[in-house]
Amino acid sequence: MGSSSTMVVALVTAFAEYFSLALGEYEIAQLAYDIERKDLDLAGGRQDQYAAAFGGFNFMEFYAGDHVVVNPLRVKEWIWAELxxxxxxxxxxVSRESAKIIDEQSRNIRxxxxxxxxxxxxLKLEASxxxxxxxxGDLVRFAEVMRAGWIAKKQSAHSISNALIDDLETLAMDNGARATKVSGAGGGGFMMFVCDPADRVLLSRALATRGGSVFDFHFNPHGAVAWRVP
Structure with a gap:
């Protein structure tokens, strides 16, 4: 879910408002990245900081030298609602330390x-x-791509999946899910499932039997926002 990066982005946004700093989304995301990855030396990427700072649907491009380009996607309202x-x-x-999993991925690459x-x-190809x-608005294709991306992600590091996640995936696929993936680094935390809207209740009820929790959520078109109370 990118919760840790979202928290840092929120703090940077709050301080920017408090000190009247003219910081845009790029500057806020970069500062949050520097705090997490450089100052605190926590392993990870930078997509979560930019997602939290910009909000909405974006296609993000990451280059060498801290160069990032965020391309907002004009997703139609009916697609937004259907998704x-x-x-x-x-x-x-199950909680997990994402940095350890990311360290394993980085080690495999090195x-x-x-x-x-x-x-x-x-994974890079699946993003496009x-x-x-x-x-x-092709959500059947969306599920196919998500399924392929999850297979690729699991192959990038052994600790991304485990017996619990595999069991939940099997249960979900038997109850209407078309695709699944673990949010964030993997190993636990949140899982996301794609299904036909008609199967959403069936799938939610099946997952609830395994001791976890189904969460209501909505997409947010806006990034981090700070305001002053009179």
């Missing part, structure tokens, strides 16, 4: 492990395919 109705957000009840490198390249499916 919300097709997703189930489930908390597994050691030039062919399977991990291939998985990362496939996901963008196209979303803009077209």
């Amino acid at each position: 919300e109705s097709s997703l189930v957000l489930y908390f597994t009840g 050691e030039n492990r062919a399977d991990s490198l291939d998985a990362m390249h496939r 395919r996901m963008k196209e499916a979303l803009l077209r």
